[in-house]
Amino acid sequence: MFRVWMRNFRVWQKHIQASLIGNLGQPFLFLLAMGYGLGRQIPTIEGLTYLQFIAPGLVASAVMYSAAFEATYGAYTRLSTQGTFEAILMTPVSVESLTMGEILWGATKGLISGLIMLAALPLFDVIPSYWTALLIPILFLEGMFFAALGLVMTATATNYEFFNYFTSLIITPLFLFSGIFFSIDTLNLKARIAVGTLPLTHVVSLARMLCYGKIGGQWQLHMIITVVTCGICCWIAVVLMRRRLIQ
Amino acid sequence: MSGWFMNEAKSTKTTRPIVEVSGLTKHFGDRPVVKGLDFSIFPGESVGLLGPNGAGKTTTIRMLLGLVRPTDGHIKVFDIPLSGHLRRIKQRIGVSPQMDNLDPDLSVLENLLTYASYFGIKRSSARDRAESLLGFFALGNRSGEIIEHLSGGQRRRLLLARALINSPDLLILDEPTVGLDPQARHLIWERLGALRRHGTTMLLTSHYMEEVSSLATRVIIVDQGRIIASGKPASMVRQMVGIEVLEVSDRSDELKRLATGLRSCDVELDMTKNRLFIYVKKWCPELEAIALSHRQVIKRPASLEDLFLKLTGRTLRED
Numbered sequence A: 001m002f003r004v005w006m007r008n009f010r011v012w013q014k015h016i017q018a019s020l021i022g023n024l025g026q027p028f029l030f031l032l033a034m035g036y037g038l039g040r041q042i043p044t045i046e047g048l049t050y051l052q053f054i055a056p057g058l059v060a061s062a063v064m065y066s067a068a069f070e071a072t073y074g075a076y077t078r079l080s081t082q083g084t085f086e087a088i089l090m091t092p093v094s095v096e097s098l099t100m101g102e103i104l105w106g107a108t109k110g111l112i113s114g115l116i117m118l119a120a121l122p123l124f125d126v127i128p129s130y131w132t133a134l135l136i137p138i139l140f141l142e143g144m145f146f147a148a149l150g151l152v153m154t155a156t157a158t159n160y161e162f163f164n165y166f167t168s169l170i171i172t173p174l175f176l177f178s179g180i181f182f183s184i185d186t187l188n189l190k191a192r193i194a195v196g197t198l199p200l201t202h203v204v205s206l207a208r209m210l211c212y213g214k215i216g217g218q219w220q221l222h223m224i225i226t227v228v229t230c231g232i233c234c235w236i237a238v239v240l241m242r243r244r245l246i247q
Numbered sequence B: 001m002s003g004w005f006m007n008e009a010k011s012t013k014t015t016r017p018i019v020e021v022s023g024l025t026k027h028f029g030d031r032p033v034v035k036g037l038d039f040s041i042f043p044g045e046s047v048g049l050l051g052p053n054g055a056g057k058t059t060t061i062r063m064l065l066g067l068v069r070p071t072d073g074h075i076k077v078f079d080i081p082l083s084g085h086l087r088r089i090k091q092r093i094g095v096s097p098q099m100d101n102l103d104p105d106l107s108v109l110e111n112l113l114t115y116a117s118y119f120g121i122k123r124s125s126a127r128d129r130a131e132s133l134l135g136f137f138a139l140g141n142r143s144g145e146i147i148e149h150l151s152g153g154q155r156r157r158l159l160l161a162r163a164l165i166n167s168p169d170l171l172i173l174d175e176p177t178v179g180l181d182p183q184a185r186h187l188i189w190e191r192l193g194a195l196r197r198h199g200t201t202m203l204l205t206s207h208y209m210e211e212v213s214s215l216a217t218r219v220i221i222v223d224q225g226r227i228i229a230s231g232k233p234a235s236m237v238r239q240m241v242g243i244e245v246l247e248v249s250d251r252s253d254e255l256k257r258l259a260t261g262l263r264s265c266d267v268e269l270d271m272t273k274n275r276l277f278i279y280v281k282k283w284c285p286e287l288e289a290i291a292l293s294h295r296q297v298i299k300r301p302a303s304l305e306d307l308f309l310k311l312t313g314r315t316l317r318e319d
């Protein structure tokens, strides 16, 4: 498991710049455009400026984009054209270890993007609280969830086109509707429930709480949902990867 | 007495097969591809698995590695049932696959080191081993090269080096020289020959009969998922084909006339549109006459290729 992770890490070291810029571009641009641009015309939300309000959620979205991207386009290349997974399965490494290694790797890439976003926040006058340290393992769990979700797609994909659907039908809606850009508390009940079913919502809420050290009442619920969805998704990823790789 | 006993014990121990397959069957969907194979491979043996394209050779190998789930049948490797012990078994197998799956993201040396890590080999000893393997396969000065810059022959040699990184007790080679020029092929044969003489147990598939003749101590011929013959290559050829082959080219009526003239000889005949193959079990005067007098006749020793074609059909015959 660690060895599969290590293989990917070695390869990543070689292309470190390109991959970082590629994955961080979007959240940073949103922070600029929405935070500075739109934010000036929006009153404070929950006692935060608009830029402060969206910054923690954008950190979570950076994790999502990186992890999901790695586990789809990256992993699919290793699965199909390069035959890397097959080569690995000819060694004592099992499908379970391979899949978990890929999930941990996707989560690592996600976390790296998230940490860079966090580290850059002071540049935008957003000063994270000490509680933010607790956010790091949560971001890693989020990365595992999206890496596992990506591998589920990879295990069922027949070509790269497939991932365009994944991005436009799953990832982009999550980005827009998980409470990064608006306050969930002001929604009516039905809308709140709908938003609550989205996995990213809970990480965004936790990120905002921890970033500003204001731990709200529902943090336990958010934690449980994050952990449970992550576990379920990893399990599905393993099952589908086994089906895909062992004929 | 005790000496005899010890010998006995030793010989029963060494005759336990490394690979033992029985009733091995695989259906892809409802298409049967492997239909009940039974075979064993003993320590020190080098077994050639032969068969036309699509015979099921690669599928059989993939079942030995747990990459394809058998529809039916039993597999034991190192005297351990495959299911449930895959990890332990694969620790001791080296594979060079038919489809090149070297890691294009890594250099030559890194390919070997990363592969070694999957076997849990410590990095320092992996490096020593990788370097000596690169030397053995004449890749010593290529260790920093990226995979895309290697020629087909160099890639194949790297695949073989990779297969040996864990000092395997069983080496599985699926078409180790496919698509290579004669020089590259001979280099690989020479190296594999050295391994065989060293006592490495091998299972090898190939479409180069010369390769199989020189490397395999025993061959198994499969066709459409079934074993149709097996044994030592030289004696199989002698028994089933003969000692020599005459190839006569002529018009078909002329060839028919020749064939009738050979009825009293111990030969087998195979006629295509304008060629007559005479498989000679024993020489007779009529044959001497053809060999001496006919304009277009080639005389050569019977080979594994003749046996293969005899058993699996001469495709041109259908044309």
Ligand SMILES: Nc1ncnc2c1ncn2[C@@H]1O[C@H](COP(=O)(O)OP(=O)(O)OP(=O)(O)O)[C@@H](O)[C@H]1O
Binding pocket: A247, B028, B033, B051, B052, B053, B054, B055, B056, B057, B058, B059, B060, B098
């Ligand atoms: N994953 C798969 N799904 C469906 N059919 C398959 C699969 N793998 C192999 N086959 C089919 O099984 C048959 C046997 O294939 P296999 O690769 O074992 O043949 P082979 O003896 O290795 O042939 P070659 O000499 O061409 O390498 C072929 O008809 C092939 O199309």
Ligand SMILES: [Mg+2]
Binding pocket: B057, B058, B059, B098, B174
């Ligand atoms: Mg094959």
